[in-house]
Amino acid sequence: xxxxxxxxxxxxxxxxxxxxxxxxxxxxxxxxxxxxxxxxxxxxxxxxxxxxxxxxxxxxxxxxxxxxxxxxxxxxxxxxxxxxxxxxxxxxxxxxxxxxxxxxxxxxxxxxx
Amino acid sequence: xxxxxxxxxxxxxxxxxxxxxxxxxxxxxxxxxxxxxxxxxxxxxxxxxxxxxxxxxxxxxxxxxxxxxxxxxxxxxxxxxxxxxxxxxxxxxxxxxxxxxxxxxxxxxxxxxx
Numbered sequence: 001x002x003x004x005x006x007x008x009x010x011x012x013x014x015x016x017x018x019x020x021x022x023x024x025x026x027x028x029x030x031x032x033x034x035x036x037x038x039x040x041x042x043x044x045x046x047x048x049x050x051x052x053x054x055x056x057x058x059x060x061x062x063x064x065x066x067x068x069x070x071x072x073x074x075x076x077x078x079x080x081x082x083x084x085x086x087x088x089x090x091x092x093x094x095x096x097x098x099x100x101x102x103x104x105x106x107x108x109x110x111x112x113x
Numbered sequence: 114x115x116x117x118x119x120x121x122x123x124x125x126x127x128x129x130x131x132x133x134x135x136x137x138x139x140x141x142x143x144x145x146x147x148x149x150x151x152x153x154x155x156x157x158x159x160x161x162x163x164x165x166x167x168x169x170x171x172x173x174x175x176x177x178x179x180x181x182x183x184x185x186x187x188x189x190x191x192x193x194x195x196x197x198x199x200x201x202x203x204x205x206x207x208x209x210x211x212x213x214x215x216x217x218x219x220x221x222x223x224x225x226x227x
Contacts, residue, residue, distance in 0.1 A: 009153065032213045043117070043203055043218035044156075051213040090155060099144050099163070099207055100171075101216060103156040 002027035002093045006104035013081055013111055021076040021107045023091035033074040034092040034101065035065055044090065050074060086111045116140075117219035119204055125225045132191040134222050136204030143208060145187035146216065147171075147179060150201040162187055194226045 007022040025031060032051050036044040048059040055067040065076045074091060091104040120135035138145065144163050148156040148171075158171030160179040168179050176198060180188045187206075191198055201223050205216040 006155075034215075036218075041220075043220045044205075044216075045218070046215045049213065049215070094213075096213075099214065100146075100158060100161065103148075105153055105155040 001102070002029075002031060002095055003102050004091045004093045004104040006089075006091050006107050008107050009105065011107055011109050013109065015083055015111055015113050016080045018079050019077065019081050019085075019109060021089050021091075021109070023074045023076065023104060025072050025074060025091075025093045027072075027093065027095060029095050032094050032096070033065075033067060034094075035059075035063070035074075035076050036090045036092060036103075038088045038090065038106075040087070047076070047089070081109070081111050083111050083113065085109060117204055117206055117217050119202075119219040119222050121222050122220060123223050123225075125227065126191075126194050127227055128195060130191075130194050130226075132194050132224070132226075134189040134191075134202055134204075134224070136187045136189070136206075136219055137185055138187075138204075138206040138217070139185065140206065140217070141184065142206035142217075143184070144206060145181065146205040146207075147177075147187065147189045148203045148205065149173070150203055150221070156203065159189065194224075196226050198224065199226045200224060 004025045013019045034049045035047040037047045050067045058064045092101040117138045146161040147159045162168045162181040178190045204219040207216045208214045
């Protein structure tokens with residue numbers, strides 16, 4: 001079975017500074033990887049996903065993640081954060097032909113002015 | 114726009130009560146899921162359904178049951194609520210058999226069992 005580990009539970013960051021959220025996965029087969037974001041008092045929204053092809057994937061709001069097969073990682077980055085990026089971020093993994101996701105424990109990002 | 118709605122945002126129930134959490138999606142998705150979300154544990158799958166009247170246990174099904182009589186509706190039932198079921202409950206839906214397909218989430222129901 002596949003699993004993910006999010007290495008940081010809390011990440012405080014100043015506005016306009018860069019941020020990196022770390023995610024490592026475990027699987028014996030090829031994987032699909034996802035980052036979801038949960039703003040306060042809301043459900044989860046898809047931020048970006050890696051299925052195949054280019055290892056660098058981008059979201060519309062400036063986040064990007066790079067799939068690294070040798071390091072089994074899918075870290076999320078943003079070069080300059082805004083106050084509105086304050087949220088909890090979840091990494092998730094699945095495998096082809098399986099529609100269930102396995103989620104990490106989440107990383108809470110708090111952006112301060 | 115995909116919409117997944119949950120019947121309540123907040124619920125307060127007493128120990129031993131039967132609790133129904135309802136979820137409705139409007140995208141004709143085959144798959145529907147119930148998760149619970151607890152601090153430091155992320156999302157854990159309780160049950161999922163891949164078709165009407167079909168269901169499978171997830172990672173933590175004990176103390177819960179589900180019902181899916183119509184494609185768009187998936188209900189989570191706590192037969193006898195206990196304090197350790199105080200949590201945030203999230204419903205999601207997706208297409209069947211497409212591992213890369215996005216799961217769409219509802220806003221969540223925060224349940225407090227006293």
